[in-house]
Amino acid sequence: MPEPATTPEPPYYAVIFTSVRTPADPEGYEQMAERMVELAQEQPGFLGVESARGADGLGITVSYWASEAAIRQWREHAEHLVAQQRGRSEWYAQYELRIARVERAYGFDTEIPTTNR
Amino acid sequence: MPEPATTPEPPYYAVIFTSVRTPADPEGYEQMAERMVELAQEQPGFLGVESARGADGLGITVSYWASEAAIRQWREHAEHLVAQQRGRSEWYAQYELRIARVERAYGFDTEIPTTNR
Numbered sequence: 001m002p003e004p005a006t007t008p009e010p011p012y013y014a015v016i017f018t019s020v021r022t023p024a025d026p027e028g029y030e031q032m033a034e035r036m037v038e039l040a041q042e043q044p045g046f047l048g049v050e051s052a053r054g055a056d057g058l059g060i061t062v063s064y065w066a067s068e069a070a071i072r073q074w075r076e077h078a079e080h081l082v083a084q085q086r087g088r089s090e091w092y093a094q095y096e097l098r099i100a101r102v103e104r105a106y107g108f109d110t111e112i113p114t115t116n117r
Numbered sequence: 118m119p120e121p122a123t124t125p126e127p128p129y130y131a132v133i134f135t136s137v138r139t140p141a142d143p144e145g146y147e148q149m150a151e152r153m154v155e156l157a158q159e160q161p162g163f164l165g166v167e168s169a170r171g172a173d174g175l176g177i178t179v180s181y182w183a184s185e186a187a188i189r190q191w192r193e194h195a196e197h198l199v200a201q202q203r204g205r206s207e208w209y210a211q212y213e214l215r216i217a218r219v220e221r222a223y224g225f226d227t228e229i230p231t232t233n234r
């Protein structure tokens with residue numbers, strides 16, 4: 001079962017990546033997307049990732065990081081740079097990337113008592 | 118066609134809401150979700166919203182706001198409070214809500230020249 005990412009107490013950072021796919025190369029895209037998640041998980045400062053793409057084609061991926069330096073380092077990772085380039089030339093019709101500092105977080109889980117909420 | 122939200126220059130705020138649905142009441146949920154988007158759009162300080170739910174059941178909704186005060190006000194809106202309560206009792210198995218300050222944003226659009234990027 002998919003789950004929200006388990007992240008530490010704020011503050012930490014979020015990269016919100018909202019995209020619209022082109023119809024091009026669905027298999028190549030899927031493969032690269034999986035590889036990028038795998039690779040991101042190995043980076044220093046990586047805290048977690050959440051991803052969803054709806055039937056209407058809009059996708060949102062939020063990755064969480066310990067610091068802005070960690071985000072910068074990931075952004076400049078050689079293999080990630082290649083994926084970014086192919087993203088712009090082939091896979092994405094449009095995207096918006098936002099870097100944000102998470103200030104507060106609240107969770108809810110039906111399997112965990114909620115008396116403190 | 119769905120699109121990333123059009124937001125002003127940072128800084129502004131994002132509410133990242135990541136959820137897993139219960140199997141309960143899909144029609145009632147859809148109706149309330151649509152109503153909440155409609156209502157949010159009328160609130161002071163609302164800047165935009167993006168939403169996606171994947172086939173695996175994980176949903177991400179990011180709403181953008183001009184200030185933390187605007188988020189607080191929306192959080193305490195009477196009709197929204199009712200929806201939040203029903204969300205916890207019926208619709209959501211689990212969620213995580215994060216409030217973040219957007220520091221930087223970058224866009225890409227195949228229909229807009231990218232020479233400045």
